[in-house]
Amino acid sequence: xxxxxxxxxxxxxPTAERGLPSVAIECNGGLYLFDCGEGTQRQVMKYSVNLxxxxxxxxxxxxxxxxxxxxxxxxxxxxxRRTAPLEIYVPKGEIDAISQLLKFDRVMLGxxxxxxxxxxxxxxxxxxxxxSAFRLIHSIGAYGFVFQADDRLHFIKQKAEAAGLKGxxxxxxxxxxxxxxxxxxxxxxxxxxxxAGTKIVYSTDTRPSxxxxxxxxxxxxxxxxxxxxxxxxxLAVERKHSTAEEAAMMARKSKAKRLIITHISTRYKNPxxxxxxxxxxxGNTELASDGLAISI
Amino acid sequence: xxxxxxxxxxxxxPTAERGLPSVAIECNGGLYLFDCGEGTQRQVMKYSVNLxxxxxxxxxxxxxxxxxxxxxxxxxxxxxRRTAPLEIYVPKGEIDAISQLLKFDRVMLGxxxxxxxxxxxxxxxxxxxxxSAFRLIHSIGAYGFVFQADDRLHFIKQKAEAAGLKGxxxxxxxxxxxxxxxxxxxxxxxxxxxxAGTKIVYSTDTRPSxxxxxxxxxxxxxxxxxxxxxxxxxLAVERKHSTAEEAAMMARKSKAKRLIITHISTRYKNPxxxxxxxxxxxGNTELASDGLAISI
Numbered sequence: 001x002x003x004x005x006x007x008x009x010x011x012x013x014p015t016a017e018r019g020l021p022s023v024a025i026e027c028n029g030g031l032y033l034f035d036c037g038e039g040t041q042r043q044v045m046k047y048s049v050n051l052x053x054x055x056x057x058x059x060x061x062x063x064x065x066x067x068x069x070x071x072x073x074x075x076x077x078x079x080x081r082r083t084a085p086l087e088i089y090v091p092k093g094e095i096d097a098i099s100q101l102l103k104f105d106r107v108m109l110g111x112x113x114x115x116x117x118x119x120x121x122x123x124x125x126x127x128x129x130x131x132s133a134f135r136l137i138h139s140i141g142a143y144g145f146v147f148q149a150d151d152r153l154h155f156i157k158q159k160a161e162a163a164g165l166k167g168x169x170x171x172x173x174x175x176x177x178x179x180x181x182x183x184x185x186x187x188x189x190x191x192x193x194x195x196a197g198t199k200i201v202y203s204t205d206t207r208p209s210x211x212x213x214x215x216x217x218x219x220x221x222x223x224x225x226x227x228x229x230x231x232x233x234x235l236a237v238e239r240k241h242s243t244a245e246e247a248a249m250m251a252r253k254s255k256a257k258r259l260i261i262t263h264i265s266t267r268y269k270n271p272x273x274x275x276x277x278x279x280x281x282x283g284n285t286e287l288a289s290d291g292l293a294i295s296i
Numbered sequence: 297x298x299x300x301x302x303x304x305x306x307x308x309x310p311t312a313e314r315g316l317p318s319v320a321i322e323c324n325g326g327l328y329l330f331d332c333g334e335g336t337q338r339q340v341m342k343y344s345v346n347l348x349x350x351x352x353x354x355x356x357x358x359x360x361x362x363x364x365x366x367x368x369x370x371x372x373x374x375x376x377r378r379t380a381p382l383e384i385y386v387p388k389g390e391i392d393a394i395s396q397l398l399k400f401d402r403v404m405l406g407x408x409x410x411x412x413x414x415x416x417x418x419x420x421x422x423x424x425x426x427x428s429a430f431r432l433i434h435s436i437g438a439y440g441f442v443f444q445a446d447d448r449l450h451f452i453k454q455k456a457e458a459a460g461l462k463g464x465x466x467x468x469x470x471x472x473x474x475x476x477x478x479x480x481x482x483x484x485x486x487x488x489x490x491x492a493g494t495k496i497v498y499s500t501d502t503r504p505s506x507x508x509x510x511x512x513x514x515x516x517x518x519x520x521x522x523x524x525x526x527x528x529x530x531l532a533v534e535r536k537h538s539t540a541e542e543a544a545m546m547a548r549k550s551k552a553k554r555l556i557i558t559h560i561s562t563r564y565k566n567p568x569x570x571x572x573x574x575x576x577x578x579g580n581t582e583l584a585s586d587g588l589a590i591s592i
Contacts, residue, residue: 013372014338020368038368039335042310062401064371071364072316072334076309101400104393105358106436140402 002027002129002149002198003295004221007043008035009288011205011227011241011263012065019043019290020065021263023202023223025147028127030055033073034145034202040069041076047291052080056087056124058131060204061142062094071101078109085112089124089133091141092117118143129197134215136206138240144206146215149197159191198296201256204263207237208246216254220296223288224250226261229273244274248281262288298323298425298445298494299591300517303339304331305584307501307523307537307559308361315339315586316361317559319498319519321443324423326351329369330441330498336365337372343587348376352383352420354427356500357438358390367397374405381408385420385429387437388413414439425493430511432502434536440502442511445493455487494592497552500559503533504542512550516592519584520546522557525569540570544577558584 003026008019020037024044031053033040044051054077059067070088077086090098095115102113116123120143124131129149136142153174155165164181165173173179178187201216204225216222224247228236236243244261251259259282264271271287278285286292299322304315316333320340327349329336340347350373355363366384373382386394391411398409412419416439420427425445432438449470451461460477461469469475474483497512500521512518520543524532532539540557547555555578560567567583574581582588 013375014341014368016338016341019338038365039338042312042315042335045310045312064367064401064403067401068364068367069334071360072310075360079309097400097402100396104397104400105360105363106393107360 001295002147002200003293004200004223005047005049006260006262006288006290006292007033007040007047007049008037009262009264009290009292011225011265013266014039015266017290018264020069021204022069023262024049025200026050026053027129027147027149029053030126032126032131032147033057035060035066035204036069036073037065038068038072041072043290047293051077052082054086055126056089056131058089058118058124058133058145059091059098060136060144060202061091061138061140062097063140063205066205067098067101070098071104074102074109074113075107078107078111082111085114087124088113088115089118090115091143092119093141134211136203136212137209138205138207142205144201144203144212144215146219147200147202149199151197152195153188153192154195155192163191165191200296205241207240208242208250213250213254216250216256219254219256220258221294222251222254222256222259224259224261225263226274226278227263227265229268229271230277232265232267244278244285245281248278248285251282251285257284259285260288260292260294261285264288297591298443298496299589300496300519301343301345302556302558302584302586302588303329303336303343303345304333305558305560305586305588307521307561309562310335311562313586314560314562316365317500318365319558320345321496322346322349323425323443323445325349326422328422328427328443329353331356331362331500332365332369333361334364334368337368339586343589347373348378350382351422352385352427354385354414354420354429354441355387355390355394356432356440356498357387357434357436358393359436359501362501363394363397366394367400370398370405370409371403374403374407378407381410383420384409384411385414386411387439388415389437430507432499432508433505434501434503438501440497440499440508440511442515443496443498445495447493448491449484449488450491451488459487461487496592501537503536504538504546509546509550512546512552515550515552516554517590518547518550518552518555520555520557521559522570522574523559523561525564525567526573528561528563540574540581541577544574544581547578547581553580555581556584556588556590557581560584
């Protein structure tokens with residue numbers, strides 16, 4: 001099971017109800033943060049996400065509202081006597097800026113932090129999943145992320161028995177792809193069905209793009225920034241953000257199963273307009289709120 | 297009236313209940329922040345402190361838990377189209393570190409921020425008050441602050457009338473200190489009584505010291521870090537912090553009127569022990585909580 005928790009759902013500045021952007025994905029005992037706005041280390045407490053399991057942080061871009069929280073997160077992990085290494089992925093060209101932020105007060109952290117550059121394609125391989133990145137269109141270099149769980153194989157009982165599979169053979173066949181049993185070659189694909197792994201796509205901050213649609217193809221969960229309502233379309237263009245309707249258009253074109261709109265401008269005290277504008281285009285849309293948790 | 301609001305009362309790391317250190321003082325329409333831990337820009341919303349009135353931030357030292365919040369505060373002020381300048385006071389030698397933190401993501405702020413060095417003595421003069429600084433004893437250069445409102449003069453009606461004071465003469469005499477009325481010299485001090493201005497002292501992070509006691513002499517409000525209970529006295533010494541009892545000892549020696557203990561270690565879920573240990577020494581002690589507001 002993969003659990004996605006929205007830790008902060010506001011855009012640019014926080015409100016009393018919405019913290020700054022961060023999405024936590026918990027998978028196979030590890031925690032992965034996508035963006036890390038100010039206050040993330042407190043939001044994880046509030047929403048029962050176990051920070052000690054943090055393996056990697058992926059920053060879409062270095063604007064402060066998406067990144068400042070790493071400074072507090074790494075310090076609190078140090079206070080908690082972390083020894084495990086931590087990886088932080090940032091757009092190429094921002095490694096120095098983020099490294100500076102991590103050590104600005106000269107506090108010794110006592111564990112290894114590696115700041116790595118994001119390039120398009122697969123950037124991280126975890127236990128039974130991988131994370132890949134794709135370019136976004138913002139005022140500075142920004143990336144979206146695809147969290148893709150590995151496909152799951154299910155043995156077809158009848159076919160496996162007929163092929164003579166038993167005991168340790170199942171795992172051996174899974175490892176090797178094919179093997180010989182009683183003089184006959186057995187292919188993994190001939191005795192299994194394949195269940196597609198969960199796909200979660202996170203894209204903010206950005207104008208709508210073909211890259212987002214392509215990356216989100218068939219996603220189980222598509223998380224899109226929707227900073228503005230249609231009435232502020234001009235601002236969305238000017239500031240390189242998206243409207244809720246634009247996010248919904250992309251969800252429809254990518255045939256995503258479910259859309260969550262987030263990164264809501266502070267101007268909307270009650271963003272029901274954004275939700276209804278998106279729902280007109282893509283019915284299965286939900287409005288993110290801090291603490292919203294989705295298990296797939 | 298001077299209003300003091302505790303925006304964050306935890307030590308080193310936040311908890312679900314306590315944010316990172318920051319104390320807001322509102323006086324004559326201006327807002328002054330003493331320390332600015334992560335999340336301060338959200339705490340001001342929660343506790344109805346008007347950030348747009350911010351005039352200056354005073355950082356006791358640059359450890360992240362006391363300073364990271366400035367990055368978000370200055371960005372949100374920029375989003376709100378601030379044009380007024382802002383002053384940030386930091387211990388001498390830390391100007392570069394804080395300046396770096398302010399601009400790490402290269403976002404243009406659009407208003408002038410001056411980072412100024414703290415020295416002992418008066419560092420800021422506001423409308424009818426001044427802020428002075430004194431050295432603390434911590435693992436890096438740190439300062440405590442005295443917020444001292446100007447004394448208030450009250451004319452003694454009978455004496456003022458006898459001296460012939462009327463109309464604009466009152467403000468003229470206040471300005472000049474003395475003046476001649478009907479051929480006679482009148483001194484301000486002979487026709488007025490002087491009411492001492494409110495004194496608020498903020499000291500964290502630190503070991504107890506004579507300097508704190510001296511600076512806090514007769515304070516109306518003494519705000520002291522009390523990271524630990526007596527049982528963790530060893531840690532207090534080792535990490536250059538104070539126990540609640542040590543804070544109370546200083547309050548007693550300085551003859552402060554009221555002590556608020558804050559910067560509570562995250563190990564104390566219910567810090568009633570700290571409060572009772574302090575109260576044994578100094579009866580008028582209160583335990584700070586986020587949102588506690590005191591008007592004097």
